[in-house]
Amino acid sequence: MNPDAQTLWKAPRWALAILLAVLGMLGPFSIDTYIPAFSGIAKSIGATPVEMQQTLSAYLFGFAFMNLFHGALSDSFGRRPVVLWGLAVFTLASLGCAMSQTIGQLVLFRALQGLSTGAGIVVSRAVIRDMFPPAEAQKVMAQVTIYFGVAPAIAPIVGGFLFVHAGWHAVFWFLVAVGVVLFAANWKLLPETLHATQRQPFHARHLMRGYWDLCSDPRFLLLALASGVPFNGMFLYVLSAPAFLGDHLGLAPTQFFWFFLLTIGGIMAGAWASGRMAGKVAPKRQIRDGFFIMLATSAANVAANALFEPHALWAMWPIAIFAFGWALMVPVITLLVLDLHPERRGMASSLQAVIGSTANGLVAGVIAPLVMHSTLALAVTSILMMGIGLVAWAWLHRRWPEIGRQVTRY
Numbered sequence: 001m002n003p004d005a006q007t008l009w010k011a012p013r014w015a016l017a018i019l020l021a022v023l024g025m026l027g028p029f030s031i032d033t034y035i036p037a038f039s040g041i042a043k044s045i046g047a048t049p050v051e052m053q054q055t056l057s058a059y060l061f062g063f064a065f066m067n068l069f070h071g072a073l074s075d076s077f078g079r080r081p082v083v084l085w086g087l088a089v090f091t092l093a094s095l096g097c098a099m100s101q102t103i104g105q106l107v108l109f110r111a112l113q114g115l116s117t118g119a120g121i122v123v124s125r126a127v128i129r130d131m132f133p134p135a136e137a138q139k140v141m142a143q144v145t146i147y148f149g150v151a152p153a154i155a156p157i158v159g160g161f162l163f164v165h166a167g168w169h170a171v172f173w174f175l176v177a178v179g180v181v182l183f184a185a186n187w188k189l190l191p192e193t194l195h196a197t198q199r200q201p202f203h204a205r206h207l208m209r210g211y212w213d214l215c216s217d218p219r220f221l222l223l224a225l226a227s228g229v230p231f232n233g234m235f236l237y238v239l240s241a242p243a244f245l246g247d248h249l250g251l252a253p254t255q256f257f258w259f260f261l262l263t264i265g266g267i268m269a270g271a272w273a274s275g276r277m278a279g280k281v282a283p284k285r286q287i288r289d290g291f292f293i294m295l296a297t298s299a300a301n302v303a304a305n306a307l308f309e310p311h312a313l314w315a316m317w318p319i320a321i322f323a324f325g326w327a328l329m330v331p332v333i334t335l336l337v338l339d340l341h342p343e344r345r346g347m348a349s350s351l352q353a354v355i356g357s358t359a360n361g362l363v364a365g366v367i368a369p370l371v372m373h374s375t376l377a378l379a380v381t382s383i384l385m386m387g388i389g390l391v392a393w394a395w396l397h398r399r400w401p402e403i404g405r406q407v408t409r410y
Contacts, residue, residue: 008191009131017143019189020127022182023083023120024144026090027063029178030113031056031238032155032260034171036253037163038242044168047103050369056239057365058107062114064357070122071350072210076202079123079130079346080192086119087186091179098172118353120182125349129338130193141331142275146268156241157257164254200344210344214351219403220340221355222396226287227333228356230294230389232363233382234263234323239364240372248375249312259316266320270327283332284397284404290329291390297321298383302376310375322382336404359385 009016034041042052074082093116096109128140162170200206214220237244237259245251245259270290277286301318308314337352338345363385371377396403 008193013132013136013140014143016131017140019185020124020140021144021146023124023186025150026087026120026178026182027117029155030059030090030094030117030175033159033175034168035238035241036156036160036256037168037171039246039253040163040168041106045101045103045106047106051103051107053239053369054365055103055107055110057361058111059114060357060361060364062111063118064114064354064361066115067118067122067350067353067357068211069350070119070353071126071344071346071348072200072207073202073346074123074126074194075200075344075346078192078194078199079127080186080190082119083123083186083190084183086116086123087179087183089116091176091183094172094175094179098169098176118350118357122349122353123346125334125338126346127193129335129345130195136278138278138331138335139275141334142271142278145271145274145327145331150264150268156260160254160256194346198343210347211351214341214344214348217340219396219400220337220348220351222392223333223337223340223403224352224355225392226389226396227330227337228352228389229359229392230291230326230386231330231356232359232385233294233298234319234326235360236363236368236371236378236382236385237319238263239368240378243372244375244378248310249315251312258312259319262316262320263323266323267327270324271331273324274328274331282405283336286332287329287393287404290325290327291386291393293325293328294322294386295383295390297325298379298386302379302383305376305379315375318379319382322386332404 038052041047042049070082070086090113093109093112096112097106100106100109124144125141128137128144131137132140158174159171162174200210241256241259245256246253251258274286297318301322304314304318334352338348341348367381371381
């Protein structure tokens with residue numbers, strides 16, 4: 001924690017949470033806004049469904065690759081410069097997407113968007129731990145998740161409206177405007193939270209040693225798997241939204257927002273509950289409860305899709321409840337990850353994001369196209385994604401039972 005934290009931000013805590021949440025929402029906004037326009041983009045530029053899926057994969061793999069460096073750069077040069085450069089590149093990449101005329105151009109600029117958007121997500125986590133002690137940091141992390149949840153709920157509504165009334169290019173022009181506004185806001189408001197004495201040398205040997213320290217720590221790897229992979233249990237449905245909502249449930253693009261509204265509502269409710277439990281309930285118990293909710297919901301979802309014809313009245317609710325369970329536990333696991341190696345919080349946040357976003361990219365480019373044809377296949381794949389995280393947490397719990405045992409207070 002920065003020893004000067006009290007003087008860096010004198011406004012209310014919730015105001016900083018909003019600023020950081022807006023940074024973190026850029027990634028989901030870049031995905032959810034253009035999903036309702038998938039069919040229109042494909043028809044306009046002559047792309048196949050598989051080629052359109054690669055616009056998601058390019059974004060997610062770009063996001064995963066650059067996340068290796070966002071945190072390390074912020075540990076050396078400060079949080080603020082990394083955020084501002086990331087926003088500048090995102091704005092230019094969105095401009096390129098808006099002006100794309102072929103699928104190749106769109107894939108290229110989507111990859112560039114992915115390379116840049118991770119800066120806000122990765123660095124915002126490190127900023128929280130720079131500024132707050134553990135229990136308060138959990139509350140802020142939960143607040144960030146709540147505010148962050150507003151963006152994906154609004155994004156498909158905005159994207160669907162722009163697509164229907166102004167064409168798919170307007171979706172990316174809107175993202176250009178978002179980038180400009182966020183750059184201006186962070187230029188004016190975001191403080192530098194990394195204390196000068198906590199900066200790490202920026203040279204290859206030191207960086208490689210840091211990556212090795214983290215990647216050779218099984219506690220770090222298991223915690224990152226426990227938080228990042230279960231996310232794909234619900235993200236799979238987001239990636240498959242055109243098929244799941246349009247083909248299987250018969251919803252129009254302008255009705256997609258119901259799915260996103262329910263799912264993000266689950267995330268926001270889970271994050272709110274996590275914040276209420278901060279400093280009162282042991283982290284280990286919160287994580288256990290989150291996994292129990294996800295497991296029970298996933299099992300019910302598989303059974304329902306095996307026995308009944310999918311219908312919009314019930315098929316979207318399991319994903320929302322799953323999202324509640326995930327959001328209940330993920331702020332806790334994220335803080336446990338950041339505190340394993342306090343001197344490298346930026347790098348730890350980066351590598352945690354890399355593990356999660358690499359899984360996202362594999363799901364987007366390989367798994368989702370294989371299973372989106374069937375709601376039962378989607379449900380089975382979802383529970384398998386959750387199962388990987390559950391096994392990782394169970395292994396960690398058995399090998400290092402002391403992790404997350406104590407209630408972290410102010």
